[in-house]
Amino acid sequence: MPHNSAEVFTVSNVAEYIYSLVNENIPPLWIKGEISNFKxxxxxxxxxxxxxxxxxxxxxxxxxxxxxxxxxLLKDGMEILVYGNVTYYKKEGYITVFIDKIELLGEGLLKQKFEELKRKLEKEGLFDPSHKKKIPAFPEWVGVITSPTGAAIRDILNVTNRRFSSVHIIIFPVSVQGENSAFEIARAIEIANQYFSDSIDVLIVGRGGGSIEDLWSFNEEIVARAIYNSKIPIVSAVGHEIDYTIADYVADLRAPTPSAAAEIVVKDQRELSIYVDNLQTRITTIFENQLENLKKMATLRGEDYLFNRMMEDINQKKLLLTNIDLRLSNKFEKIIEGLKNKIKSFTEKLEVLNPVNVLKRGYSITSVYVEWEKKWKIITSSTEVKPGDSIKTRLYLGEIYSKVEKSEK
Structure with missing residues (x-):
């Protein structure tokens, strides 16, 4: 038991005293701390x-x-600055801060800026899919905007050389983090468009992975607007797969890593070779089927239809071959050279099959007049005529009409 002269306080007395000290004497204040047990x-x-x-x-x-x-924007481990009232609850016996204002610090502040800029640019239409340009299928010149000494440029060059070594690379060296880096990146995009828009087919803009602070240059508004205003298609390649920057949202295409960007932009030479071989096979099959059909039609429908249809199909195939040759002649010379030779061979075969050219070489086409059908029918054997039949011989220049006197096998 306490000494008789000592004053004894109840729990309520103490709680009331603490309440008056805290609730009535501590004004709203700023408190800095780290978040934990966030719910x-x-x-x-x-x-x-x-x-x-x-x-x-x-x-x-x-x-x-x-x-x-x-x-x-909040999560465990984040450092923040809060403003609010400190309140003591007498029944529960604990103190709570009722928060009215929050200011993010460090990474949290950057995330807040990121979300604010993202909302602003999205509202302006900078992320609109309808504005995004198509990445060319077979670029000859690729521009790369990145650090000249980082891992990103090495990865891009290695992938490009492995997949298609004849693709030309133009490097625009820039700082990818630190003071003025955002300006350098934006300026490099502008220079590429100002002086190289006629030669560069696509731009890769990016860097290797890092913290949000390391990647922040690609979250700057000046970079976003430079990407949006670019006439050259842009592939963004910033950081690792989980990293997403403002540049990724604005770019025409986002690649998860610099290596992946090179894989997307530069097609594999072996895959292209297989594609060309398949194209050749399809063309050959089409020609063979068409020629077979023409032979059947000649037998069934007579010489006039044969000539008209064969000439029409031969001209169409020549035009097809010409178009294919024009489309492929300026790309991938080594691969296409073999195909061009085969196309030439197919064209020569078509010329050989051209009836007009056959007649030029001294050959002729003989038809017998079938009285009951009232039409001429092409013959290929002497057994198809008899003495007295009317026959017509078609030469390169003109026709000869005659009567059969005798036929021999």
């Missing part, structure tokens, strides 16, 4: 602890608080 209640309130190396306070953001919209 969002189903009623919309947000609860977490605010701690430093030596102490911890419970904190709450009410569902109707003006700072509730910042909650999606």
């Amino acid at each position: 969002i209640h189903q009623n919309g309130n947000v609860y977490f602890n605010l701690k430093d190396a030596n102490a911890k306070l419970s904190a709450v953001i009410m569902a109707n608080s003006s700072c509730r919209q910042s909650v999606n």
Whole structure:
């Protein structure tokens, strides 16, 4: 038992005293700390602890608080600055900070800036899919905007040389982090468009992975607008697969890594060779089928249809071959050379099959007049005529009409 002269306090007395000290004497104040045990209640309130190396306070953001919209940026381990009232609850015996304002620090502040700029540019239409340009299928010249000494440029060059070594690379060396790096990246995009738009088919803009601070240059508005205004298609390749920057949203195509960007832009030479071989096979099959059909039609429908249809199909195939030759002649010379020779061979075969050319060489086509059908029928054997039949011989220049006197096998 306490000494008789000592004053005895009840729990309520002490709690009331603490309440008056805290609730009535501590004004709203700014508190800096690290978030832990972050939870969002189903009623919309947000609860977490605010701690430093030596102490911890419970904190709450009410569902109707003006700072509730910042909650999606918060997570455990993040350092923040909060403004609010410190309140002591007598029944529960704990102190809570009711938060009215939040300011993010460090990485959290950058994430807040990221979301603000993203909303702004999205509203302006910089992410609109209809504005995105198509990446060319077979680029001859590729521009790369990155650090000349980083891993990104080495990866891009290695992949390009492995897949298609004859593709030309133009490197625009820039700083990819630090002061002025965003300006350098944006300026390089502008220079590429100003002086190389007629030669460069596509631009790769990027760098290797890093922290949000390391990648921040690609979240700057000046870079986003330079990408949007580029006439040359741009593939962004910033960081690792999980990293997403503002540049990725604006670019015409986003690649998860610099190596992946090179894989997307530069087609594999072996795959292209297989494609060309398949194309040749399809063309050959078409020609063979068409020639076979023409032979059948000649037998069934007579010489006039044969001549007209054969000439029409031969001209169409010549035009097809000419178009294919024009489309492929300026690309991938080594691969296409063999195909061009084969195309020439097919054309020569078509010329040999041209009836007019056959007649030029001294050959002729003989038809017998079939009385009951009232038409001429091409013959290929002497057994198809008899003495007295009317026959017509077609030469390169003109026709001869005659009567059969005798036929021999």
